[in-house]
Amino acid sequence: MADTEQPPTNLNRSSTALVRRKKSLSASSPSSSRGNAASVSTGDGESHARWRSEKQHRNYSAKLIQALKQVRRGSSSTFSAAATSPPPMAAQKRGKAVREAADRALAVSARGRTLWSRAILANRIKLKFRKHKRPRRTVIPAVTTVVAVTGASSGGGRKRRVSVVRLNKKSLPTVNRKISVLGRLVPGCKKESVPVILEEATDYIQALEMQVRAMKSLVELLSGSAPPPI
């Protein structure tokens, strides 16, 4: 009994230490969040509860640790192969790998219900396709707004283009422009409608907050218990 229980409890103790530290770090975690972890019906409170529940924390930290393990394994093999690689450059690449692993773990713990999580997971595969398509799309509204000012009286072809662009709400007033900026920040939401972007943004912010808390406590845990390298 003791043998089979030891490895899980080891992990459990460290992960609950992580979780406890995260819960103490998060300023407002109402007691209702634990109860709400099971109920999925409420629309408003659900997103708040989802990213703050202890169950979610444990889920995410386990996945994060798994992902970091893979990163570590990958990087340690390259490290031993090229012992003379300069630390700052390698650290940057590894930092990016760590960030991507953390993002992927975050996206997975969203359980595929949100656009941004699906976009993060799909991005690994479709990166090249997206890079080709995006620049053309963003140039068009800018060009035709200039045309709209000067060419409104000039004729049929230009006017048609202007009217098509005007239907796209995001190119005109300040609020909609900011919303499209926001859409570009949230992964996978560049072309979505306004309420979709707002909803994705609320979920994404909470998920990011959880990610920051989790990674911070992991860093604390790892660096707090060892003397700094000389």
Next chain:
Amino acid sequence: MSGRRSRPRQSSGTTRISEDQINDLVIKLQQLLPELGDSHRSDKVSAARVLQDTCNYIRNLHREVDDISERLSELLANSDTAQAALIRSLLTQ
């Protein structure tokens, strides 16, 4: 809020997105923000401000995640000393 328009606008799809719906979402977003989320300011903040602060907040969070992942990667790389045991116990389930 400058976005309140009385004349109807054509939306791109078939469904007309109501302003109230958007307002509700903006309010929900505002509640998440660290500085604007307090209850006493629920009426006085414009949507543009909320959106701007949201963009800034997301950029800050991104930057923070980048910083932390860099630190984490350094820790993982330089951990050949005493804490290797700790890391191994965490990483090998």
